Amino acid sequence: MAITWNEELELGVAEIDEQHRMLVDLINELIDRIEKGEHKQGVLDAIQGMKAYAEFHFAEEEALMRRAGYSSLDEHVSEHQTFVRRAAGFNPGGLLNEREEAEETLDFLNDWFVAHIQDSDRLFVEEVPAGTFEKK
Ligand SMILES: [Fe+2]
Numbered sequence: 001m002a003i004t005w006n007e008e009l010e011l012g013v014a015e016i017d018e019q020h021r022m023l024v025d026l027i028n029e030l031i032d033r034i035e036k037g038e039h040k041q042g043v044l045d046a047i048q049g050m051k052a053y054a055e056f057h058f059a060e061e062e063a064l065m066r067r068a069g070y071s072s073l074d075e076h077v078s079e080h081q082t083f084v085r086r087a088a089g090f091n092p093g094g095l096l097n098e099r100e101e102a103e104e105t106l107d108f109l110n111d112w113f114v115a116h117i118q119d120s121d122r123l124f125v126e127e128v129p130a131g132t133f134e135k136k
Helices: 014-035 040-069 071-086 092-097 099-127
Strands: none
Touching: 014 040, 014 099, 040 071, 040 092, 040 099, 071 099, 092 099
């Protein structure tokens, strides 16, 4: 099932929110291709597009955190790494043909991202002083 964008995912920081929306779109595209049973190449393209954007976004977010002197940077980076490692293991053939692998991966994509934004990214936005970045 696709991730539905909702107010609880909005952190009120334009730069981060825009990137999160883009990443949710890319994750949803991947979920959609798996659920529709698209051909392998299509699933592989969606995995690679999503992964590349996730890595770009994580690097941007980490740079912002570093500049702001965020106290939980290391924990945050390691959460990002967990996602990248997991995504590196996504296998189009297994996602299309192994029910269990597909379900587990779709659950991971849904749960990780929503929990990460609502808990970890939010902690950062709440900790840094106003004026660190443009608030909406
Ligand atoms: Fe993050």
